[in-house]
Amino acid sequence: MNQSIAVVGGGSIGIAWSIVFARAKRPVMLYEPDDARRELAQDDVMRRLRALAAHDLLDESPGDVVARIEPVGNLSAAARGVSYVQECAPENLDLKRSLFQELEEIAAPDAVLASSSSAIPPSLLATAVRDPSRVLVAHPGNPPYLLPVVELVPSPETVATTLDRAHALLESVGMSPVRLHKEVEGFVFNRLQGAVLREAYCLVRDGVVDPRDVDKVMRDGLGRRWAFLGPFETVELNTEGGVDAHATRMGPAYARMGAERGQHDPWTEAMVAQVSEAVQSRFPRDRWRDHVLWRDSVLMALEAFYRRTPLLSGPAAAEPADGGGASTSGENDPGAARDVGAARTAGAANATKKRAGNVAETGDR
Numbered sequence: 001m002n003q004s005i006a007v008v009g010g011g012s013i014g015i016a017w018s019i020v021f022a023r024a025k026r027p028v029m030l031y032e033p034d035d036a037r038r039e040l041a042q043d044d045v046m047r048r049l050r051a052l053a054a055h056d057l058l059d060e061s062p063g064d065v066v067a068r069i070e071p072v073g074n075l076s077a078a079a080r081g082v083s084y085v086q087e088c089a090p091e092n093l094d095l096k097r098s099l100f101q102e103l104e105e106i107a108a109p110d111a112v113l114a115s116s117s118s119a120i121p122p123s124l125l126a127t128a129v130r131d132p133s134r135v136l137v138a139h140p141g142n143p144p145y146l147l148p149v150v151e152l153v154p155s156p157e158t159v160a161t162t163l164d165r166a167h168a169l170l171e172s173v174g175m176s177p178v179r180l181h182k183e184v185e186g187f188v189f190n191r192l193q194g195a196v197l198r199e200a201y202c203l204v205r206d207g208v209v210d211p212r213d214v215d216k217v218m219r220d221g222l223g224r225r226w227a228f229l230g231p232f233e234t235v236e237l238n239t240e241g242g243v244d245a246h247a248t249r250m251g252p253a254y255a256r257m258g259a260e261r262g263q264h265d266p267w268t269e270a271m272v273a274q275v276s277e278a279v280q281s282r283f284p285r286d287r288w289r290d291h292v293l294w295r296d297s298v299l300m301a302l303e304a305f306y307r308r309t310p311l312l313s314g315p316a317a318a319e320p321a322d323g324g325g326a327s328t329s330g331e332n333d334p335g336a337a338r339d340v341g342a343a344r345t346a347g348a349a350n351a352t353k354k355r356a357g358n359v360a361e362t363g364d365r
């Protein structure tokens, strides 16, 4: 059995997936048809690995990791006999469909064929192949070696063993797989992001708030909690009585806000009960106060981290410190950011003081 993972397409996501697998000590065959890109692939990987090492996020040398990745210009050489393919070609339906047809012939007969697609429903890939039971979308965040979540999206033809195998493999290489029960446009990641963006644009359009302050509300408010809690977990810990009390108190206000935007999806008793049960499997309600203290401890740890990490102050970070792959990912640490960072963290510290000790307020925070 060929133990390699085939990564198909060596652009930004293919390079990043190669790092995920190679860092987990799996050999990677990286197919990239463009000669120039293929020749640069290992340099790109090395730059990103050095940046990871600079942040103490590699447990071996960048050279040892990159040695597990073999860029090739021939699809058969990459995928022959492999049991898992992570397709990362351009977001073009016809191109992906023809690739899946080829991959079905080349990979092992029971290989999992996973597409990284951000928006193509797996059913449109499934109809391209003879055996659609092993096709799914495994949609990562960008880059997947820094954002562990990966959405596993089945078509109606995908069998459970395909999802099980993708889940097990991706978990074994350090990812955090989420299984969708069925395909839906945007999957979950982009639907959640879309809900926030739609409202943010409306608030700007209606003259309620400056765009910079929308980002500030997220950065210095909601995002701090959402860095370690989901939206259901957040309201569970914000309100004594948890999700159920929150829905009773705040549900009508949220329904009015939704109606203002033409959305009519009330939180029914059954939906709230389902969410409440799920959240309590992590946060049993009889320990609510302990969990609130835990949340505040994490917020304090984050606040301390923000204060000692001027890098977080952002876009002044223009000069690559050690050649980290994507300057947009903020992997650099220029001194120019320090003053801005100090001012911002001081402001955040004052706001934190004002908020302190206020854990059981009734509204949303």
Ligand SMILES: NC(=O)c1ccc[n+]([C@@H]2O[C@H](COP(=O)([O-])OP(=O)(O)OC[C@H]3O[C@@H](n4cnc5c(N)ncnc54)[C@H](O)[C@@H]3O)[C@@H](O)[C@H]2O)c1
Pocket (backbone or CB within 6 Å): 008, 009, 010, 011, 012, 013, 014, 031, 032, 033, 034, 037, 087, 088, 089, 090, 091, 092, 095, 099, 116, 117, 118, 119, 139, 140, 141, 142
């Ligand atoms: N960039 C993101 O933020 C992001 C996030 C999640 C998922 N995705 C998805 O990942 C996939 C790849 O996106 P990307 O941003 O890396 O694109 P990209 O354009 O950076 O890379 C695509 C690569 O595929 C190569 N390629 C072209 N034709 C090919 C073929 N026939 N077979 C194999 N490779 C081919 C290109 O030369 C290029 O190197 C897309 O489906 C995209 O929707 C992207």
